[in-house]
Each structure stands twice: as structure tokens, then as C-alpha cells.
């Protein structure tokens with residue numbers, strides 16, 4: 162019986178997507194927007210159509226990846242850069258009633274551009290104007306609107322307290338909307354877990370245009386948006402988060418070893434110790450293409466970046482006991498405030514004013530990029546590492562991040578939130594290739610596939626796990642506007658493991674018409 166219903170649903174879904182958006186639909190949509198919003202918060206201030214001279218600049222301003230830069234995107238009907246919650250509600254209701262798809266964008270960092278591109282006509286709901294942050298120091302809590310960036314959040318927290326922080330990612334221009342709903346991974350992970358472990362309430366606009374909070378959406382939906390990706394379920398307006406305690410002074414370092422300096426051996430040893438170090442210490446290894454000092458020949462340098470919630474002397478002694486091969490010296494270490502560590506991780510030179518963290522847009526994107534991810538559960542043998550080097554050296558510009566697990570990640574159950582990658586991982590790999598010439602796109606995408614194949618024997622399998630925030634279209638996808646449940650299980654099982662079933666059940670309950678859909682969304686069919 163259940164199977165029959167879901168087959169019927171699938172047929173329906175596919176046929177829905179065949180309907181073309183007509184001129185009439187668009188006129189009705191625009192009219193609907195006006196009638197659904199009030200003159201106190203006029204939609205005209207938020208609405209861009211092709212008639213607005215700033216239409217294109219507004220579209221590309223939050224486009225991060227040049228691979229998806231398409232100023233003349235003819236599928237883009239309009240942009241609603243919401244300035245008020247009612248603008249979000251109206252966009253949802255009016256798009257849905259006119260059979261128009263939406264894309265939701267907060268910071269625009271989606272690696273595959275899924276927040277601002279589609280091969281069917283769509284309206285872009287851009288959240289960047291909704292970015293208020295309020296911090297309550299005495300309660301150690303904050304409300305963050307979806308359009309706020311991590312840099313804005315970090316700055317606001319540090320302005321309020323020198324000993325509070327929030328566990329989230331490294332890049333200051335990443336948006337809270339996408340980042341937190343996808344998990345939110347950063348250098349406090351071993352001590353405090355990830356962003357979703359500290360979300361205690363949220364406001365969301367559902368498929369009926371209603372604003373819900375934790376108590377009105379219920380625990381199932383609240384569970385789903387913590388790691389399941391917001392855009393399958395609704396539009397996140399804001400998050401309520403718990404802040405975490407950090408010392409006034411932290412210590413960081415960045416030292417490196419090239420292949421010629423024994424990088425492979427040090428990295429091999431790193432695999433054995435990095436997930437077992439005290440949880441106050443996060444030691445990332447970053448292999449990247451580098452040039453040899455004299456000859457200029459290509460080599461690989463493995464950079465070791467550390468963040469320690471304590472003083473330098475203690476850090477040096479921990480490292481020298483557990484990873485003496487690194488040859489760490491006291492003078493490699495820098496003590497600084499938590500806010501300054503966020504700049505250190507972004508490679509801003511010491512002395513850079515903290516105001517750079519508030520720089521939201523970097524203009525039109527400068528580079529093309531592609532990312533993939535893997536989870537590693539047992540050490541990769543040196544022969545395996547060397548095979549990876551061999552492919553890596555074929556790139557002009559690429560790096561990997563090997564991010565250690567362990568600490569509290571081993572203690573949080575895989576089903577506590579929708580983000581499933583917890584216990585049993587030694588580390589996570591991010592592969593990242595970047596290039597500046599459009600002609601190099603095919604060769605870089607090909608090399609990324611090759612590297613992923615080379616790594617296969619050494620990483621998680623059945624399924625080969627992937628991190629939603631490191632969006633990778635290669636792990637499975639549907640055409641824009643369609644949701645085939647079988648294909649969804651393909652990418653869904655890699656992103657969500659055993660949590661996919663509950664995510665599908667939640668989706669079937671809260672968005673049975675599958676309004677919130679995109680190439681890697683959760684299908685609204687009850688899991689069988």
C-alpha cells in the first residue's frame with residue numbers, strides 16, 4: 162500500500178515539473194507579492210526584476226564560485242532580497258500558488274551553486290538583508306538571522322564578551338542560513354562539536370507561508386533542519402544558539418613540511434594521533450601544491466594548523482610529546498583572542514584590523530572551484546598517501562584539509578541531529594581545486610574525479626560518506642525541479658546515512674507537495 166502511494170506520488174512529482182511557467186504566472190506572482198505584503202514594509206524595496214538596473218549586480222553579488230557565474234541567467238524570473246519576514250512569507254505563498262520554483266540564498270557559498278542556479282525558471286529568495294544578531298551574555302545565548310555571516314556573528318560575540326564563542330566554520334563570508342542547517346564544521350569541533358549541537362530554537366517559514374518556531378514546528382522538523390539542509394524543509398529566518406566558553410587567550414600555529422622534508426611520514430603519524438589528542442587541541446593537516454624553494458619545481462607542502470584552548474607552553478609540550486616529528490618550537494606559536502584566531506585561520510597577516518571580518522562580499526567571484534569530501538576510519542597507508550600525491554601533483558592549484566575528529570564527536574549519537582558523521586571517524590578530508598581560467602574547468606573536474614578514485618580504497622564505503630556542506634553534485638542528483646526518490650536515496654544515504662529515513666518522513670509530513678525541492682533535496686515519500 163505504502164509503495165503504491167509513493168509510486169503515485171513520484172508520477173505526480175515528475176508531471177508537476179513539466180508544467181511551464183507562463184507570462185501569466187509571473188504577472189500573477191508579482192501581483193500576489195504586493196497583495197500579500199503591507200505598505201509598512203513595501204515589497205518594492207526588496208523586489209528586483211529585469212527592469213531594475215541593479216538586477217544583475219544584485220544577482221552576482223553573492224555568487225561565490227565563478228563556475229556558476231551567469232549574469233544573463235534567463236531562468237531567473239526575479240529576486241526578492243527580503244527586508245522583512247512578510248517578504249519571505251509572500252515569496253513562498255505566491256511562488257507556490259503560481260507553480261514557480263524558488264532558490265534560497267543566504268551567504269551564497271554553496272559549492273555547486275544550488276542556492277542561485279536552476280535549469281528551470283525560478284525566483285531567487287535572497288536573505289542577505291535579514292542579518293540581525295542579538296547576544297545575551299548573561300544567558301550565553303544569541304539569536305542570529307539567516308543572512309548574517311560568520312564574520313558578523315564572531316564579531317558580535319567578541320564585542321559582547323572576550324570568553325564566549327560559537328563553534329562554526331572558518332570562512333567569514335559564509336552565511337548562517339546554509340552553513341548551520343548543513344551542520345557547521347569548524348576548529349572547535351573536538352571540544353564542542355559542530356554548530357547544530359548548539360542550536361536551541363529556530364524560526365522558519367514553512368511551505369504554507371507560516372512562521373514556525375521550535376514549539377510550533379515540533380521536534381521532528383526541528384531535528385531535520387539541524388544537519389538535513391534547510392532548503393528541503395522551509396526558509397530559515399533565524400537560529401537561537403547557545404554560546405560556548407573559551408579562554409581569553411588561545412594559541413595557534415601554522416608550520417609546514419614539504420615532501421622533501423618528510424611530509425608523508427609526519428602526516429602518516431598525524432593520522433595515528435590527531436583524533437586522540439586532548440580535545441582542547443584541534444590540529445588540521447593541509448596538504449597543498451607548493452613550489453620548491455630553489456628550482457621552483459612543483460611539490461607538496463603539508464601545513465599543520467593548530468588551535469589550542471590554552472597557553473603556548475602547554476601546547477608545545479603536548480605536540481612535542483605526541484608528534485615530535487613536527488619539530489614545533491615555542492616561537493612558532495601565537496597567543497591571541499578567539500576573535501583573532503578566526504582571522505589567523507583565514508590567513509590574514511597579523512595586525513589586520515578585525516573589520517575585515519565584516520567584509521561581506523568580495524565582488525564578482527575571482528576563481529572557479531570544485532570540492533569533494535571523504536570520511537576516514539582507519540589510517541591511510543603510506544603507499545596510499547603517495548598515490549594521492551601523484552594525482553595531486555597533476556593539478557596547478559589544489560589543497561586538501563584533513564580535519565581531525567575524536568573528542569566530543571565520539572560521544573554525540575549519530576541520530577542526535579540530522580548530521581550523522583560522528584563516532585568512528587579518524588578525520589574528514591576536504592578536496593578543493595581552484596583555477597582562474599575557464600578553459601581549465603574540464604581538466605580540473607576530471608582530475609578531481611581521478612583523485613576521488615585513487616582515495617576510494619582508503620576511505621568510508623557502503624556508503625561512501627559525504628558532508629552536505631561540502632556539496633558535491635557527483636554523489637548523485639536529480640534534474641532541477643524533479644525529485645526521483647531512488648536517486649534521492651543515492652545522495653541521501655551518503656549525506657545522511659541512517660538519518661535519511663527520518664528526514665524523508667519529516668519531509669512527507671511538512672512539505673507533501675514537494676515545494677521546497679532542488680537537485681539534492683529530500684523526497685517527500687515515507688521511507689519504506
Ligand SMILES: Cc1cc2nc3c(=O)[nH]c(=O)nc-3n(C[C@H](O)[C@H](O)[C@H](O)COP(=O)(O)OP(=O)(O)OC[C@H]3O[C@@H](n4cnc5c(N)ncnc54)[C@H](O)[C@@H]3O)c2cc1C
Nearest residue numbers: 267268269270271276330331332336338339340346391397
Ligand atoms: C570559502 C568557503 C569556506 C567554507 N568553510 C566551511 C567550514 O569551515 N565549515 C563548514 O562546515 N563549511 C564550510 N563551507 C561550506 C559552507 O558551510 C556551505 O557552503 C554552506 O551551505 C554555506 O552557507 P551559505 O548560506 O553561505 O550558502 P548558500 O549558497 O546561500 O546556501 C547553501 C544551501 O543552503 C540553503 N539555504 C541557504 N539559506 C537558507 C535559508 N535561510 N533557509 C533554508 N535554506 C537555506 C541553500 O538553498 C543551499 O541549499 C565553506 C564554503 C566556502 C565557499
Ligand SMILES: *[C@@H]1O[C@H](CO)[C@@H](O)[C@H](O)[C@H]1NC(C)=O
Nearest residue numbers: 205206207208209210212213
Ligand atoms: C525596481 O524597480 C521598480 C520599478 O521601477 C521599483 O519600484 C523598485 O523599487 C526597484 N527595486 C529596488 C529593489 O530598487
Ligand SMILES: *[C@@H]1O[C@H](CO)[C@@H](O)[C@H](O)[C@H]1NC(C)=O
Nearest residue numbers: 211217230231232233234235
Ligand atoms: C550578458 O548581458 C550583457 C548586458 O545585457 C551583455 O553585454 C553580455 O554580452 C551578455 N553576456 C553573455 C555571455 O551573453
Ligand SMILES: *[C@@H]1O[C@H](CO)[C@@H](O)[C@H](O)[C@H]1NC(C)=O
Nearest residue numbers: 362372373374375376377378
Ligand atoms: C513559539 O510561537 C508560538 C506561537 O507564535 C508562541 O506562542 C511561543 O511563545 C513561541 N515560543 C517561543 C519559545 O518563542
Ligand SMILES: *[C@@H]1O[C@H](CO)[C@@H](O)[C@H](O)[C@H]1NC(C)=O
Nearest residue numbers: 416417418450451452462464
Ligand atoms: C613553510 O614554512 C616556512 C617557514 O615558516 C615558510 O617560509 C614557507 O613559506 C612555508 N611554505 C608554505 C608552502 O607555506
Ligand SMILES: *[C@@H]1O[C@H](CO)[C@@H](O)[C@H](O)[C@H]1NC(C)=O
Nearest residue numbers: 496497498501511512513514
Ligand atoms: C587582535 O588583533 C588586533 C589587530 O591586529 C590587535 O590589535 C590585538 O592586540 C589582538 N588582540 C589579541 C588579544 O590578540
Ligand SMILES: *[C@@H]1O[C@H](CO)[C@@H](O)[C@H](O)[C@H]1NC(C)=O
Nearest residue numbers: 516517518520521522523524
Ligand atoms: C573587502 O573586500 C574587497 C573586495 O575583495 C576589498 O577590495 C576591500 O579592500 C575589502 N575591505 C576590507 C576592509 O578588507
Ligand SMILES: *[C@@H]1O[C@H](CO)[C@@H](O)[C@H](O)[C@H]1NC(C)=O
Nearest residue numbers: 380384574575576577578663
Ligand atoms: C537514537 O537512537 C537510539 C537508539 O536506537 C534511540 O534510543 C533514541 O531515541 C534515538 N534518538 C533520537 C533523538 O531519535
Ligand SMILES: *[C@@H]1O[C@H](CO)[C@@H](O)[C@H](O)[C@H]1NC(C)=O
Nearest residue numbers: 596597598599600601602603
Ligand atoms: C581558452 O579557449 C579559447 C577557445 O578555445 C581560446 O580562444 C582562449 O585563448 C583560451 N584562453 C586561455 C587563457 O587559454
